[in-house]
Amino acid sequence: MLSYLLMLKTGNLKKSTQNQHMKLSLAAILIFISSLVNAQDLSVIANDKGAPGQLKLTELQSIFQGKTTKWTNGSKVVLAMMKTNTDAGQATCQKLFQMNADEVKKYWLTQSMKGIETPVFFNGIAELKEFVVKTPGAIGIVEGSEAPAGSRLVMVDGKKSF
Amino acid sequence: MFIGVKTKILLTVLAIVLLFTFFSLYYFPSQQGGALLRNYRNEVQNQAKTIALGARIALNEQNFEGIKTAMDFVKGNEALRFVGLLQTDTIWNDDHSKFDLKDSLLVGFPEIMGTEALVSSDSLIVMREPFRTEIMNGDIILAFSTDAIKYGQRKIWLTALLVSSIIFGIGMLLGLWLSRNISHPVLALRKAAKRVGEGDLSPVELKRTKDEIGELTLAFKNMVADIKKLSDLTLVQEKEKQHLLATQNEALEKQVEERTMELKQSLTDLQAAQSQLIQAEKMASLGELTAGIAHEIQNPLNFVNNFSELNTELSDELLVEINSGNTEEVKELAATIKENSQKITFHGKRADAIVKSMLQHSRQENGKKEPADINGLVDEYLRLAYHGMRSKDKSFYAKCETDLDSTIGMVEMVPQDIGRVLLNIINNAFLAMADKKKADPDYTPVLKVSTHKYAETVEIKISDNGTGIPSNIVDKIFQPFFTTRPTGEGTGLGLSLSYDIITKGHQGEIKLETVEGEGTSFVIFIPVP
Numbered sequence: 132m133l134s135y136l137l138m139l140k141t142g143n144l145k146k147s148t149q150n151q152h153m154k155l156s157l158a159a160i161l162i163f164i165s166s167l168v169n170a171q172d173l174s175v176i177a178n179d180k181g182a183p184g185q186l187k188l189t190e191l192q193s194i195f196q197g198k199t200t201k202w203t204n205g206s207k208v209v210l211a212m213m214k215t216n217t218d219a220g221q222a223t224c225q226k227l228f229q230m231n232a233d234e235v236k237k238y239w240l241t242q243s244m245k246g247i248e249t250p251v252f253f254n255g256i257a258e259l260k261e262f263v264v265k266t267p268g269a270i271g272i273v274e275g276s277e278a279p280a281g282s283r284l285v286m287v288d289g290k291k292s293f
Numbered sequence: 294m295f296i297g298v299k300t301k302i303l304l305t306v307l308a309i310v311l312l313f314t315f316f317s318l319y320y321f322p323s324q325q326g327g328a329l330l331r332n333y334r335n336e337v338q339n340q341a342k343t344i345a346l347g348a349r350i351a352l353n354e355q356n357f358e359g360i361k362t363a364m365d366f367v368k369g370n371e372a373l374r375f376v377g378l379l380q381t382d383t384i385w386n387d388d389h390s391k392f393d394l395k396d397s398l399l400v401g402f403p404e405i406m407g408t409e410a411l412v413s414s415d416s417l418i419v420m421r422e423p424f425r426t427e428i429m430n431g432d433i434i435l436a437f438s439t440d441a442i443k444y445g446q447r448k449i450w451l452t453a454l455l456v457s458s459i460i461f462g463i464g465m466l467l468g469l470w471l472s473r474n475i476s477h478p479v480l481a482l483r484k485a486a487k488r489v490g491e492g493d494l495s496p497v498e499l500k501r502t503k504d505e506i507g508e509l510t511l512a513f514k515n516m517v518a519d520i521k522k523l524s525d526l527t528l529v530q531e532k533e534k535q536h537l538l539a540t541q542n543e544a545l546e547k548q549v550e551e552r553t554m555e556l557k558q559s560l561t562d563l564q565a566a567q568s569q570l571i572q573a574e575k576m577a578s579l580g581e582l583t584a585g586i587a588h589e590i591q592n593p594l595n596f597v598n599n600f601s602e603l604n605t606e607l608s609d610e611l612l613v614e615i616n617s618g619n620t621e622e623v624k625e626l627a628a629t630i631k632e633n634s635q636k637i638t639f640h641g642k643r644a645d646a647i648v649k650s651m652l653q654h655s656r657q658e659n660g661k662k663e664p665a666d667i668n669g670l671v672d673e674y675l676r677l678a679y680h681g682m683r684s685k686d687k688s689f690y691a692k693c694e695t696d697l698d699s700t701i702g703m704v705e706m707v708p709q710d711i712g713r714v715l716l717n718i719i720n721n722a723f724l725a726m727a728d729k730k731k732a733d734p735d736y737t738p739v740l741k742v743s744t745h746k747y748a749e750t751v752e753i754k755i756s757d758n759g760t761g762i763p764s765n766i767v768d769k770i771f772q773p774f775f776t777t778r779p780t781g782e783g784t785g786l787g788l789s790l791s792y793d794i795i796t797k798g799h800q801g802e803i804k805l806e807t808v809e810g811e812g813t814s815f816v817i818f819i820p821v822p
Contacts, residue, residue: 214355233428236352237380241400243357244364244378252355 172292173222174276175285176260181206181268185286188293194270195227196238197247202268210250211259211271219256223272226293299476306468310461318457325453326446333442334418340367341422341435348378348433352426367435368402375411375436377401379421380429396432411436478506482513494521570786587684590647593640600633600640607633662799664703667711667751667819668744671697674712675742678719682727689727689738696743704751704821710794711819717787718755718815724778725759725813750801751821756814762807770805795819 175182175191181202186194193199200208213220215232224235243249253259256273263269264281276291278284287293296304344367347360367376379396386392413419416439421432478500485497497517501507607630614622675693682689719740726738738758745752762770769775771792776785795801799819807813 236355236428237399239355239357240348240351240360241378243351243361244376244400244402246364246368249357249361 172276173219173226173272173274174292175270175287176263176273176278176282177270177285178263178267178282181208182270182285184283185289188288191287192227195250195272197242197249200248206268208248209266209269210248211262211269212250212252213256213259213272214252214254217254219272219274227272297476298479299472302472302475303468306464306471310464310468313464314457314461317453317460322446322450322453325449329445329449330442333439334420337418337420337435337437338422341420341433344376344435345422345424345433349424349426352428370437372438372441374417374438375401375403375434377434379432379434381431399431415439474502475506478502478510482506482510485513489517489520494524571790590644593644596640597637600637604630604633662705662707665706665708667701667704667706667753668697668699670708670712671695671715671742671744671753674715675719678716678723682720682723686727689723689730691723691726691738691740694739694741696741698744698746701744701746701751704819706799706819710798714791714794714817715753715755717791721787722755722757722759722813726757729760749820750818753817754814756812758812761809761811761813763809767805767807
């Protein structure tokens, strides 16, 4: 990376190539920063109706990848996620999809075209929490480990956060 | 080529209907089908755009409601054959100098379908709508079946066929109705006009329609009625005229009949008068002849008498000589008596001939043509006329010169009529010369008579050196009853009859040449066969 930046500074690359490489460098920096963010803990909140109290990580992944569409009581699974440009969103992408944000967007685009229910993306935690409280069967990923009233915290692999 | 009004209307309507049928059967379905296809393509394109917009929103905003709704809408369409998302990747070569664009199908519905076969055809409409985002570039590919369009086009065509058939049927019925409604009054009007043209002015029975033809029919009816009135009036006037004409004709015929009777009577009177005049003229000429004839007869009679007396004396001498027995003297006396007897016979015959000629001249009936010696006739009548003139005027003397063509021979003519003509002309010549002699004692009258034969005519020319005829009366001398002689001396018919005898009786010609104070020549031409 340093040698690459050094090459940019010295102007050894062509201009069009420089632009491409500039973009790649920025992306690498972002990934680096996000990896730092991803380190933060995420927790799962769910509406009182629908989601079970405990889930395995694989079950959670299956649910958030749209593979599980109904709860055991037969109610519809409603996914709530922070947008991928937020820290929580990027952490979610990393932990539940093992994909970066763009790949998750593309993933949900293809899923939506197949007719699979897509998550509802939010800009803020408060909005997400409010949505989960108000929507039966809703399940969301948030930072921190506190569930608002009208919802409950779902344990993942027996832990409050993952 | 005669094309009736009915046919013209039918042809016009047929042309319009066919034109309209063509439009409704071919042009309209073609246009509508094309428009339907274009609209359908636009609709597919719009749906592709909606999906692409949904994809952009989904990728940029992470809002998947739009694309979800668009996909639900598209999938709900039975004509959908395929909908898919193509990702376009830029593949650089190793040194980043060139790149290729590669499309890969991210997702498709139905999944089994590949994009290679997605080409627009008659049965398939394929639309691609590109979208660009920071995350990816790609295309929404959408394929729809054209079955619905084809069905729609077929429905349009069937509707057009049905509409065309209805239009054609209605058009033809309308054409027939129109042609019937327009042509019938026109044809009836034509028939009525023909009838009127042929002179039938009886009232015209025509239906009046509420249009221009109806107005024309009314005008025609009024015209026929007016013509009928005028015709009747003219007929009455004509009858009155004919009646008047008939009355006038009757009166005229009566008048004509009366006039004809009068004219017949006049003609009879005239004919009688003419006969009397001709007879008078004949008698006059006979009177003029009488002197000549008397002189002519007197001569032979003198001879007869003288020789008879001489023979009487010689007979006495003969008896004396017989008694005396002087034979020689007897013989000589007998020969002389015989010679005298022969002379008596000769002169007696001559007198006989003169009498016969006189009788022939005075004969009433028109003579028939017969061969005659024209020179002999000329000679005889010249002598008769001269002696006749001399018997009336003892002092008259004229030198008569004849130049007669001996080759003439016998000519077909009526001798007594030609003799009468010659006598008339010669007498007039002697009278003219006698008048001149009275005025000029030193004057010597000379009359020249000549005959000449030509190829087809015989000419008789009688010329005198008398007083001539004044120019103002030259044109009148052949007119009946024209005479310059004192009343009672001439009938005025001599030259008129002479003219008729030559021109009508012998188909000849008579000409006059005269110089006042110097003399006159009459030239007669008689045709010979």
